[in-house]
Amino acid sequence: MSPPLLEVRDLRIRFFTEDGEVRAVEGVSFDLQEGEILGIVGESGCGKSMTALSIMGLVPEPGRVTGGEIRFKGRDLLSMAPDEVRDIRGKDIAMIFQDPLSSLNPVLKTGFQVAEPMLAHQRADKRRALARAVDLLRQVRVPAAEQRARDYPFQLSGGMRQRAMIAMGLANAPSMLIADEPTTALDVTVQAQILDLLRTLNRETRTAIVLITHNLAVVAGLCSRVIVMYAGQIVEEGSVFDLFERPQHPYTWLLLRSVPRLDRTRPERLRSIEGLPPDLIAPPPGCRFHPRCPFRIEPCFTEPPPLQEVGPGQRAACWVTMRRAHEEMGAATLLDVRPGAGSGVHGPIREPHRG
Amino acid sequence: MRWRGTLLYIGQRLLLIVFTVLAVSSIVFIGIHRLPGSVFVSERLRASQMQALLHQYGLDRPLWEQYRDFLLGLLHGDLGISYVNQGVRISPLVGREALVSAEVGALALLFTIGLGMLLGVLAAIRQNTWLDYLFTSTAVVGYSMPNFVVATFLLLVFAVFLQRATGGMLYYQIGWTGTFGSLGEISIPAFALGFPYASVVARLTRASMLEVIRQDYIRTARAKGLPEQLVIVRHALRNALIPVITILGPLVIGILTGSVVIENIFGIPGLGKEFVQSILNRDYNIVVGVFTMYAALVGIANLLVDLLYPLVDPRIRY
Ligand SMILES: Nc1ncnc2c1ncn2[C@@H]1O[C@H](COP(=O)(O)OP(=O)(O)O)[C@@H](O)[C@H]1O
Numbered sequence: 001m002s003p004p005l006l007e008v009r010d011l012r013i014r015f016f017t018e019d020g021e022v023r024a025v026e027g028v029s030f031d032l033q034e035g036e037i038l039g040i041v042g043e044s045g046c047g048k049s050m051t052a053l054s055i056m057g058l059v060p061e062p063g064r065v066t067g068g069e070i071r072f073k074g075r076d077l078l079s080m081a082p083d084e085v086r087d088i089r090g091k092d093i094a095m096i097f098q099d100p101l102s103s104l105n106p107v108l109k110t111g112f113q114v115a116e117p118m119l120a121h122q123r124a125d126k127r128r129a130l131a132r133a134v135d136l137l138r139q140v141r142v143p144a145a146e147q148r149a150r151d152y153p154f155q156l157s158g159g160m161r162q163r164a165m166i167a168m169g170l171a172n173a174p175s176m177l178i179a180d181e182p183t184t185a186l187d188v189t190v191q192a193q194i195l196d197l198l199r200t201l202n203r204e205t206r207t208a209i210v211l212i213t214h215n216l217a218v219v220a221g222l223c224s225r226v227i228v229m230y231a232g233q234i235v236e237e238g239s240v241f242d243l244f245e246r247p248q249h250p251y252t253w254l255l256l257r258s259v260p261r262l263d264r265t266r267p268e269r270l271r272s273i274e275g276l277p278p279d280l281i282a283p284p285p286g287c288r289f290h291p292r293c294p295f296r297i298e299p300c301f302t303e304p305p306p307l308q309e310v311g312p313g314q315r316a317a318c319w320v321t322m323r324r325a326h327e328e329m330g331a332a333t334l335l336d337v338r339p340g341a342g343s344g345v346h347g348p349i350r351e352p353h354r355g
Numbered sequence: 356m357r358w359r360g361t362l363l364y365i366g367q368r369l370l371l372i373v374f375t376v377l378a379v380s381s382i383v384f385i386g387i388h389r390l391p392g393s394v395f396v397s398e399r400l401r402a403s404q405m406q407a408l409l410h411q412y413g414l415d416r417p418l419w420e421q422y423r424d425f426l427l428g429l430l431h432g433d434l435g436i437s438y439v440n441q442g443v444r445i446s447p448l449v450g451r452e453a454l455v456s457a458e459v460g461a462l463a464l465l466f467t468i469g470l471g472m473l474l475g476v477l478a479a480i481r482q483n484t485w486l487d488y489l490f491t492s493t494a495v496v497g498y499s500m501p502n503f504v505v506a507t508f509l510l511l512v513f514a515v516f517l518q519r520a521t522g523g524m525l526y527y528q529i530g531w532t533g534t535f536g537s538l539g540e541i542s543i544p545a546f547a548l549g550f551p552y553a554s555v556v557a558r559l560t561r562a563s564m565l566e567v568i569r570q571d572y573i574r575t576a577r578a579k580g581l582p583e584q585l586v587i588v589r590h591a592l593r594n595a596l597i598p599v600i601t602i603l604g605p606l607v608i609g610i611l612t613g614s615v616v617i618e619n620i621f622g623i624p625g626l627g628k629e630f631v632q633s634i635l636n637r638d639y640n641i642v643v644g645v646f647t648m649y650a651a652l653v654g655i656a657n658l659l660v661d662l663l664y665p666l667v668d669p670r671i672r673y
């Protein structure tokens with residue numbers, strides 16, 4: 001196998017706030033292969049966006065990458081000079097954002113904004129860049145592209161705006177596109193169209209995509225591999241199929257139970273995960289998920305579990321894993337597990353102090 | 356298609372200006388004729404001579420008759436003649452003076468916006484550095500200082516301390532009409548006029564800039580790999596301008612009223628100087644003429660400001 005396009009190793013991001021250091025991302029490692037679509041899922045606030053922004057070198061103040069490596073095509077982005085990173089930004093790695101309306105400049109014409117990455121990297125003069133912007137808009141299926149290019153963002157629909165954002169991202173034919181919640185701000189039918197577009201583009205241009213979302217359904221339809229994040233760490237990683245069929249981390253398992261599935265005949269109760277993600281200034285000791293975990297055992301309270309192999313190509317950071325929970329509690333009991341109830345594989349060892 | 360709406364809008368606004376000017380001059384006309392005393396009180400005339408003079412100028416007629424004649428004249432752009440400088444026609448006089456005031460005011464506005472925006476932007480992108488603190492405190496001093504203080508101070512510096520270098524720079528000849536070529540003649544008064552407002556603009560620009568650089572589209576601009584200067588100039592500045600433009604209207608009025616003080620301090624023969632003079636002289640027609648010109652200037656300046664909006668913010672259309 002060829003070396004990965006992107007290697008992230010032990011990434012650490014902290015926010016230096018007046019209340020203390022927010023440990024937003026801690027020890028995240030993953031690879032992205034050329035042409036692959038990788039999903040990153042997790043509740044809001046778990047560090048998905050910051051992970052993505054650190055790849056772009058755009059972690060906002062008062063945040064800083066405090067450790068780790070981000071190797072893109074073998075070169076460490078974190079040790080590069082700012083100008084070198086800027087040269088890669090928008091050319092080799094592009095990023096699109098959640099809310100296409102606020103992410104587009106309200107006072108500049110759409111076509112110009114799509115053309116701008118080409119101008120920024122001296123890929124074309126202005127006239128040719130503008131002409132190519134229209135082609136790009138066509139490529140992302142914007143109808144009447146010539147007219148739309150002359151419109152301002154406020155004159156476009158939400159779906160059109162996100163298509164324009166994607167066109168902008170593709171302007172310099174990057175080898176990697178980061179899409180941070182690209183469909184969250186759109187209504188459902190438009191969501192499906194945008195995801196479809198991303199899939200087609202990935203197939204046609206072989207652009208690798210990092211798709212960030214809190215929506216598992218989005219991941220299921222598009223990605224080959226998924227990373228599940230919780231409180232700034234990766235808790236599980238594997239192929240979409242394995243993760244959906246045999247989730248091993250209780251968080252993944254609970255996450256899957258919180259979305260309705262049409263392919264299941266067995267009745268399941270839909271449950272949301274009780275409790276809130278932890279405070280990242282003083283995260284809980286041991287496993288960061290243990291205060292909300294129904295299967296916790298003694299080590300969970302004190303020892304952070306390492307991310308280890310739980311199946312071929314699948315890794316999870318859990319002392320228990322769902323396999324063991326199944327074996328010891330049986331499928332019938334599991335169905336009634338109330339998240340956060342502390343039913344536990346061996347019963348709760350002791351009540352953690354709450355709140 | 357796009358321009359038709361704009362032209363229609365301009366037409367409506369011009370009509371509105373005409374009505375405003377008519378209303379203002381009517382109110383002033385009636386008000387000033389109702390004041391006790393008359394133009395000629397200071398001339399210590401016998402009652403019969405006074406009567407003769409009043410009769411000669413038609414001032415002994417009923418007020419409504421005078422008002423009717425005034426309106427008829429105004430509709431033809433004729434504001435009558437001066438009573439004090441006997442026989443001088445007022446329309447060309449105040450027209451010329453309005454041009455002088457407009458020129459000084461425009462330069463003051465340029466100072467206000469240029470200086471204000473520059474300092475505001477620099478303070479914002481260097482937030483919480485000594486540069487920011489310096490500019491911010493200068494701005495506080497700037498707008499807590501009335502323009503006549505600034506003017507007096509500048510006079511002291513340029514006309515007294517630097518007399519050798521400046522020579523007669525601050526001296527305006529009688530009949531000076533403001534030659535568009537000699538910026539030197541008006542730049543110091545214009546600065547005094549604009550400086551307090553520049554401070555207001557600087558503070559507003561700084562705040563608006565700080566707001567804008569936190570926006571998502573600035574992150575997008577950076578994600579494209581644009582150099583930081585382009586991010587600021589192309590993406591941030593134009594958006595930061597939008598709230599600044601909304602205060603231009605009040606600013607223009609402030610500058611025009613401020614010009615009354617400034618023109619008198621520097622002896623600039625504009626509307627402001629004439630304004631004070633004509634009231635002291637009870638030169639009715641000139642007072643009315645000055646007010647008429649001020650009303651027109653304010654109206655036109657505000658129209659120009661409003662026409663700027665859609666140029667800066669495409670979401671606004673007329
Ligand atoms: N400006 C900030 N100041 C302090 N902490 C921040 C800031 N931005 C983000 N964080 C921290 O980083 C964490 C991860 O944020 P983010 O990556 O945006 O989450 P996600 O994209 O998964 O919703 C947040 O939970 C928060 O604690």
Ligand SMILES: [Mg+2]
Pocket residue numbers: 045048049050180181
């Ligand atoms: Mg996010």
